[in-house]
Amino acid sequence: MAIRNIRKMAVAAAAIGVTVVLTVSGCAPASNSDVVIRIAMGASGDAVDSNFDTLKDQYETLYPDRKVEIIVQEDDVYQTTGLSTLLSSREAPDAYFEWSGPRMRNHVADGDGADLSEYLAGDAFAGRFDEGAFTGMDVDGSGIYMVPWTGDVTDVIWYNKTIFKDLGLEVPQTWDEFMAVCAAIKKSGVTPIVEGNKDQWTVGNWASHISSRVIGEDVYADTMNGDAPMNSPAMVEAMTYLADIASNGYINDSVNALPDDEANTQFFLGRAAMIVIGSWLMADAVTDAEGLDFGYFNTPALDGAGDQASVLGISTGFMVNAKSSHIAETMDFLALVASADGTKLWAQAGLAPMTVNPFDGVDADERTVSLATLMSTAPTVVAPSDSGYNIEVAAAFYDAVANIIGGGNVQDALDTAQKRIEEIK
């Protein structure tokens, strides 16, 4: 009896031991000698996410003693709490997605951004970028702090070609024509514009573009830095264009309650004729809008002091954590991202890569190519207020915009924003 018990215990102990060993070995991401590099980003659609997995496999084949960990967070989370939490964690990312401009400069000021000039001048990146690709990626000439990735046109007006064709509508060239198009669509019983402004940046970006067109780019920059009044007569005039959209019922009633991705879905399902959002819509459309015939046009010309052909856009890239122990290894991965093969992947996924000749030998969607051309040939590129300027001023402005598109009074909304900006200062 005792021997049988001892045997049972021995078998049980062996089973537990084997289970523990198998579990531990199965969970182990890499051996002790392996270098693990962590790359963090917000989600950019399934096609883009799977491309990063492809590059990770390539990298791990090229460098068998290295592992890549791709950290993808929901986009809004990444922008707000996600990245800052990751950067302050013990396992901070070695490289992370970021927009050029103030967000990038803040990371550099905080000691989280490494100067990459030396690496970018090396063989791995030789000839991959034109000089212009690095615009907005330096800090007062002290160095380059990003590996350029994509150029995002931050807002264009996407339209359902079938609805336009059925109603005999042409792409509008002026704001008056645009309003006439909206009126015709509304009359047909279709929602002219759908927007998901729950997080305020979608209509906020469009309002940035409209205000830069009306008040002029220089005054716009001053306003968004808090150096010019938000409630000036010119700003009131600019925001009245948006107020007209709301008062005429040309936008979905749920504009301030709808998340941006649900608005995209409504557009893909043909429930609205137009949506105003950035070039990244193409990445979602690749998987979610098969069969939908749609195109885009830039915000039509308004009456104002700004360049009426301007494009609202911003470049993106990957910063490398200055505190990383594996900067060289991380740059090897980013070299793959910027390589000819990497570029093909991004172009096919509907993005507009910032590398040279991004669409060579790629069967890219013509809208993607056209958007990249729009960005690269734009006479003036304006940054959205939440990406290029003071973030708290942008928040006050976007509050006002949400109020206006929800039917609020333009002057009151801008007065409130100005009061808040004065408190910030």
Added chain:
Amino acid sequence: MKPDRVWTPYLLVAPAFLVFAFVVLLPALLNTGLSLVDWSGTNQMVFVGIDNFTRAFRDDIYLTAYRNTFGYIGLTLILEVAVGLIMAGVVTMPGRKTAFYRVAFFVPVMLPMVVIAVLWSFVYSDDIGLINTGLRGAGLDGLAQVWLGNPATALIAVSVVSGWIYAGFYMAIFYAALQRIPTNVLEAAMLDGASPWRIFFSVKVPMIRPMIEIAVLLCVTGAFQSFDLFYVMTNGGPDHATEIVTTYLVEVVFRFNNLGYGAALATIMTVVVLVLGLIFSRIRSKVGGVDVEY
């Protein structure tokens, strides 16, 4: 009996005090220190004195967040505590088989908050939502609303979800308390001819008053801890109509990278919650804090 050594009581209290000091006192003190600086989290700290506090009292959004929080407290006292009490009354009515309802009412408490928030966002959806579809189906198109996009209805809409979740929780508390009431008291009331509702309001409710007071305190302090429901359903919008202190804190700290100001807002909130707790305690002792023993 007096302890042999003078320091024995202190020694016995020390472990609990150390834990309290480590997880509550020390962080609170550090947070208060942080509120006196301008700091993004990684840059050089700059001492600014009480500037962050004076800014907080001029900050319209922060003050609006308090108004919304107190509005939320008022609504949840009804939708969570009062409804929970009535539900407990219903499931303890004699002669009714209520096991199913007790479980059903409690299920929302067990679901993850984010799941509930997403689920109810669809219920409130303007075009495909259950509520608007039902209203339109009943020919009440005029009553259909953008529930979460209208500043007039958004806070109420979120509070209803909160009520849907926590009414079951308070029902469970009250149910346990009601079960402890001696049956002879209830039988005496019945013999006197009291109706079930009369028994509930005139006998049962007074006898579980201490539990109701605790529930009210939990509801009030819980409102200051709310975050995920608001963050997922409305993110503080529209036009800050559902901005509460915690959602604004997250915006200040993580979006604006202003840790010093965020720490000041958190310090003020801590004081507000403490003051509310003290007021509650004072009121309780003044209006007769003697618990009914049975």
